[in-house]
Amino acid sequence: MLITELLALHRTAVRTSVEIVSRVSTDDLGKPTPCSEWTLAQLLAHMTAQHHGFAAAARGQGGDLAAWKVSVSSRPVAEYAEAAEDVLAAFAEPEVPQREFELPEFGAWFPAMQAIGFHLIDYVVHGWDVARSLGLEHRLAPELAGPALRIALAVPDGESRLKPGAPFAPALDADDEDPLNRVLTALGRSPKW
Template identity: 30%
Template sequence: MGDEVRVLSRAIDQAGDVLDHVHADHLGRPTPCRDWDVAALIDHLVAQPGHFLTMMRGGEPDFSATPPHVAESWGPVFRVAGDDLLHHWHEHEGDAPVPADWQIAELATHTWDVATAIGYPVDRLDPEVAERGLAFMRANLTDDNRGEAFAAEVATDGGPYERLAAFAGRAV
C-alpha cells in the first residue's frame, strides 16, 4: 500500500463532499462533460468506485451501460461504494490490475466537473488529488487514445484542477 491509496482515499472523500452539496434543482444543469447534465454526471461518478472494484477483482464492468440512476443522497451512496473500493485496496496483495492513479484521475476530473456545474468552490478541492490525476493522464492519455470521452487539450493558466480539466479537454 503506497501513497497512491492515501491520495485515492482523499479523492473519494472530496467527491463525497462535493456530492453532498448537490441539490435537486442542480440536476438539469449542464456540465463540462459534453452531453451530460448534472444528473447523468452524478450517476456516472457514483458508479465509478463499483466499476473499479469489479476490475480490481478481475471482472470487466460494462462502461458503455447506463449506470443506475441515483435520485438522492448522492454523497452517502458514493461513500459506501468508495469505502468498499478502499477496503479492497487495503486487503489487496501484489500488483493491482487497475492503477490507483487511474482511479484518482477519473474521480478528480468528475469531481471538478460536478463542482463547476453546481458552483462549488473549486479552490476547496485537494490540489494533490488533481496533480496526481493529471500526472497519470499526461503519462497515459495521448492524442491517439482520447476517444470520444476526451476532447483535445485546451490551454489554461489555472490551478491544478483547471490544468487537469483542460488536459481532459474541458473548457475552463
C-alpha cells in the same frame, strides 16, 4: 511513488468528491455539467457506476459487466457515498497492490498502480465537474497537485480523444500555473466552464 502513497492520494480525491456531491440537492439534478452529454443526475450515475466497477476490478471481478452498469438513482447522493466507500474498501484490500485490474471499457488489464491512477484522475476531474455544475469554486488539495498533474499529462492525447465515448476531449492550450487548471486543460476541460 509507492502504492501506499498513491492509495492515500486516491482516498483524498474520492473523499473530496463525496464532500462535493453531498451538496447536491434534488433541484440540482437536471443541471448541465462540463460533461456536455450529461446532466448532473447522469454524471452522478456514471461516477457511482465507475466506483462499483473499479471496486469489482480491485477484487478480481472487473470482467463482470453488471458491476459497471450505469443507472440513474432515486437517491443519487446516498448511493454515490456508498459506492465511494465500497471502492475505498476494495482498494484497501491487501492483495490489491499485486493485482491486475480488468477494465472492460479499455478492453484490457492494467497493473494496480496504473488502474488506481486512472480512478484517481477521474475523481479529481469529476469532483471539479460536480462543483462547477453547482456553481462552486473548487481547489485541488495541495498534496494532489503534482501527482494529479503527472497522471493527467501521461494520458495519451490525439485522435482517440475524438471518438464517441472517449473519456477525455483533446487537450487544450494551457497558459495557467494553477495545477487544477493544468490538469483540466490536459484532459480537454476548460477551467472557465
